[in-house]
Amino acid sequence: MRRVLRSATLAAASTALFFVGAQSATAAGTARLDIFPDRPRAAERATLQLRTYRMLPYPGRTPPAVFPADYPMVVALFAPGGRRVERRLARDARDPHLWQGSIRIPSRGRWTVCGANFQFALDIPCATTNPTRRHVHVRARGAATDVWHRLQRPLALPSLQADGKCPAAAPSGNLSSRGFGGHAWGPGPAYPVGLGSEAPVLRYLDPIPRASEFFGSAWFGNKVLWFVDRDAYQGPVLIRGRQLDGPSLLRFERGHVPPRELRIVTHAGDQPSYTRVRAPGCYAYQVDGLGFGYTIAFRAEPVRGR
Secondary structure, three states: OHHHHHHHHHHHHHHHHHHHHOOOOOHHHOEEEEEEOOOOEOOOEEEEEEEEOOOOOEOOEOOOOOOOOOOOOEEEEEOOOOOEEEEEOEEOOOOOOEEEEEEEOOOOEEEEEEEHHHOOOOOOOOOOOOOOOEEEEEEOOOOOOOHHHHHOOOOOOOOOOOOOOOOOOOEEEEOHHHOOOOEEEOOOOEEEEOOOOOOOEEEEEEOOOOOOOOOOOOOEEEEEEEEEOOOOOOOOEEEEEEEOOOOOEOEEOOOOOOOOOEEEOOOOOEEEEEEEEOOOEEEEEEEEEOOEEEEEEEEEEEEEOO
16 A cells, blocks of 8 residues: 555656646646545444546636546545555546545544645645645544434436536426426436426526625525425435536535535425535536435526626
8 A cells, every 4th residue: 555655646746747837727626525424433434535627727628637547546544643544546437537435434533634646745644735635523433323424325426428518307207286387307206496497407696696695605506495205205315416517516505605415304395495506517416315316417507696
């Protein structure tokens, strides 16, 4: 593993030099690192996901880089006391921009985690300039878990189509019999209402009006009601997501920095909510429940605000 890390560090140096040569215009969006569940217990099996973005700048387009399948993509984890743990990731067979690996973090505490390939060296625990740097709160081995912890499965979202188009969801029916107009986007039992009638599109005001409760936030948004068919399913629903053509997450509800998840409890038949985005583009929800999980891809498009 130390040999792998040395190779990864050399690759990191060449990557960093590339950014310097490219004027580092897109360096802030080079990659994103996530862990599922996001607050694992010590020794609990967790999944690391690293997704690359915008590393090959061209005029008018910024396609993500595709690293070779045998590239030594390594994640380094630093314990509060400085102990280092390393894990090599494997490229996903279906998505060449996604790298994954499992890990059992050995002890509790606030760990610092980053992609080793995105800084010159690991002499310091994850440089603040490393775009993948994040902190992970690891709980005690015997810490209690709830249903939301169990529903925090790794994201398994679709990729852009080969021609670069958004793989927007096709309708699976309509919701008129349930008292809602428009198509049923996704297979159910949870459906987003408010994404348009012809194609799934989230439209939001840009710039954000002063009268909006979103004013002052970097996150745009609009109302999306989630209808859950309680004749088919009576359990909890967890909704998350991210941008497919960029590094942003989906977020939900109110707040200048809104929550990363939307939780729908067992008794709710429908739940009004807000879907929040930072930029136009292609996005996807991941809908997880007890015994099922599926995705709904859609576009987010700005409308001129006043």
